[in-house]
Amino acid sequence: xxxxxxxxxxxxxxxxxxxxxxxxxxxxxxxxxxxxxxxxxxxxxxxxxxxxxxxxxxxxxxxxxxxxxxxxxxxxxxxxxxxxxxxxxxxxxxxxxxxxxxxxxxxxxxxxxxxxxxxxxxxxxxxxxxxxxxxxxxxxxxxxxxx
Ligand code: DQA
Numbered sequence: 001x002x003x004x005x006x007x008x009x010x011x012x013x014x015x016x017x018x019x020x021x022x023x024x025x026x027x028x029x030x031x032x033x034x035x036x037x038x039x040x041x042x043x044x045x046x047x048x049x050x051x052x053x054x055x056x057x058x059x060x061x062x063x064x065x066x067x068x069x070x071x072x073x074x075x076x077x078x079x080x081x082x083x084x085x086x087x088x089x090x091x092x093x094x095x096x097x098x099x100x101x102x103x104x105x106x107x108x109x110x111x112x113x114x115x116x117x118x119x120x121x122x123x124x125x126x127x128x129x130x131x132x133x134x135x136x137x138x139x140x141x142x143x144x145x146x147x
Contacts, residue, residue, distance in 0.1 A: 001042065001142055003135060004067040005034050006059055007049040008075035014100075022100050025128040034071075037132045041139050053077055053084065060087040069138040071131065073098045078113050085114040094141055096134040099124035 007027065010017060015026035031047040038045035046067065050056050056074065063070055070088075072095050077084050088095050095118070102125030103110040116122050120141055123130045 001068045001139070002044040002046065002066065003038060003069050003071060003138055004059065004063045005031075005045055005047045005071045005131065005135075006056060006063075007047075007073045008056055008077050009051040010075055011073060012049050012051065023127045030128050030131055033128065034131050034135065038135055041135055043135060043139060045135070053081055057083060057087045060084070060091060060093075063093050064091040067093060068142055069093060070095045071098055071134040071138065072096070072115065072119075073100070074115055078103070078115050079109055080114070082114055085118055088115065088118045094120045094138065096120050096137050097122040097124075098130050098134045100127050100130060101125065 011027055014022055014030070015024055027049060034045045034047055048059055050059070056077065060070065070093055074081065074084055078097070097113065097115045097119040103113070105125070113122065121137065123133050123137065126133060
């Protein structure tokens with residue numbers, strides 16, 4: 001099985017970006033964890049990041065032919081992008097929505113997720129460990145454990 005771990009705007013700055021909220025783990029460290037944890041689960045992980053909405057949309061379209069599932073941390077596009085939501089609705093690839101921080105415990109504008117209604121589920125508030133949780137959730141889903 002192959003999984004796309006897709007990261008949106010400003011996540012390239014992890015480690016130095018508001019570490020009190022997002023922690024000190026860098027995106028490169030998260031990529032390494034995803035590769036290692038994915039391999040242990042029997043998942044081949046492709047890891048990507050873009051600050052551009054259209055690039056993220058293209059990546060979701062492309063995953064249709066290449067990946068069995070997507071872990072998506074859409075960053076602030078979570079709260080604003082109907083186009084990203086439509087992209088997910090347009091492909092038949094299960095998506096786990098992920099956030100490092102607990103978006104529900106933060107500002108009101110972060111409580112709304114356009115992704116959540118079209119996602120398999122949402123993982124948030126567990127920091128970088130959430131990526132490992134998301135890979136496990138996708139694996140279980142793909143194996144039919146939650147059906
Ligand atoms: C985030 C939460 C979003 O509200 C924020 O805009 C981000 C990161 C998270 O991982 O906690 O960029 O998706």
